[in-house]
Amino acid sequence: MTRACLFCGATGSAILSDEHIVPQWLLRHFNLPEDDQMFQGVANSDTGELAAAPRVHSSFRFVEGRVCAACNSGWMSRLEVAARPVLTALIDRGREISSLSSSESAVISKWAVKTAYLVTYAGPMRSPVQLDHVRLLCGDSSVPHSGVGVFAMQADYTQPSGYIQTGQWPQLAPPGVAIDRETPGDAYKIGLQFRHLYLLVAFWPNPSALLYPKKDLHIPLLPGPSRPDVNHTLDLIMGSGPIDRLAAFTNSLGVVRLDTAV
Numbered sequence: 001m002t003r004a005c006l007f008c009g010a011t012g013s014a015i016l017s018d019e020h021i022v023p024q025w026l027l028r029h030f031n032l033p034e035d036d037q038m039f040q041g042v043a044n045s046d047t048g049e050l051a052a053a054p055r056v057h058s059s060f061r062f063v064e065g066r067v068c069a070a071c072n073s074g075w076m077s078r079l080e081v082a083a084r085p086v087l088t089a090l091i092d093r094g095r096e097i098s099s100l101s102s103s104e105s106a107v108i109s110k111w112a113v114k115t116a117y118l119v120t121y122a123g124p125m126r127s128p129v130q131l132d133h134v135r136l137l138c139g140d141s142s143v144p145h146s147g148v149g150v151f152a153m154q155a156d157y158t159q160p161s162g163y164i165q166t167g168q169w170p171q172l173a174p175p176g177v178a179i180d181r182e183t184p185g186d187a188y189k190i191g192l193q194f195r196h197l198y199l200l201v202a203f204w205p206n207p208s209a210l211l212y213p214k215k216d217l218h219i220p221l222l223p224g225p226s227r228p229d230v231n232h233t234l235d236l237i238m239g240s241g242p243i244d245r246l247a248a249f250t251n252s253l254g255v256v257r258l259d260t261a262v
Contacts, residue, residue, distance in 0.1 A: 149224030
């Protein structure tokens with residue numbers, strides 16, 4: 001990929017800056033030292049074993065260098081300012097998700113989408129979100145792709161923050177309808193966790209399919225093409241590891257396949 005800004009497409013090494021995936025104010029809110037150790041790995045979805053040696057470095061060095069200074073200090077900075085008080089209250093559970101206004105939900109959704117997309121570019125999985133979805137976010141009045149859903153929950157936690165990018169999708173279909181259950185290459189699910197706040201950004205490319213949240217788990221902030229009023233009740237498998245709750249929250253979002261039977 002060329003050394004161009006992921007969001008606006010501006011080119012030139014002199015204009016690019018390092019954008020922290022998790023903002024520094026939030027890392028400091030967690031009282032993390034500058035030399036903390038952040039673990040990143042890619043695991044086999046079937047066995048859970050690491051597919052390569054993990055990456056370990058300070059959370060303050062988890063950055064993406066393909067963001068121009070104009071975006072970084074412009075609309076992205078203004079988005080941080082708008083999101084920060086709401087995020088802090090949700091993260092510390094001073095507010096409940098149900099208390100958010102529609103404008104606050106829109107701000108948190110855009111912030112979550114921006115953060116999730118940067119995770120896919122800076123993380124070790126090497127499976128970035130399609131660039132045209134990233135470019136749609138550029139600017140103060142921009143909104144995520146119409147097919148993107150953002151969901152949230154508040155729950156206990158074992159570590160201050162974490163993320164997961166997964167290709168696991170429970171797929172449902174009307175009775176008697178046979179479907180190809182292979183996940184499209186341009187579908188994505190990225191889960192983010194900041195203390196008590198869990199956020200999920202999801203996209204399924206077929207417009208005839210609907211995102212299918214789990215009852216009492218996925219609270220829609222930006223529902224996208226989903227049926228938040230009809231929730232699935234598939235069993236939720238919850239482990240005891242540091243990101244198992246986040247993984248269960250992310251993996252359990254399903255999709256209802258209404259496309260052509262195969």
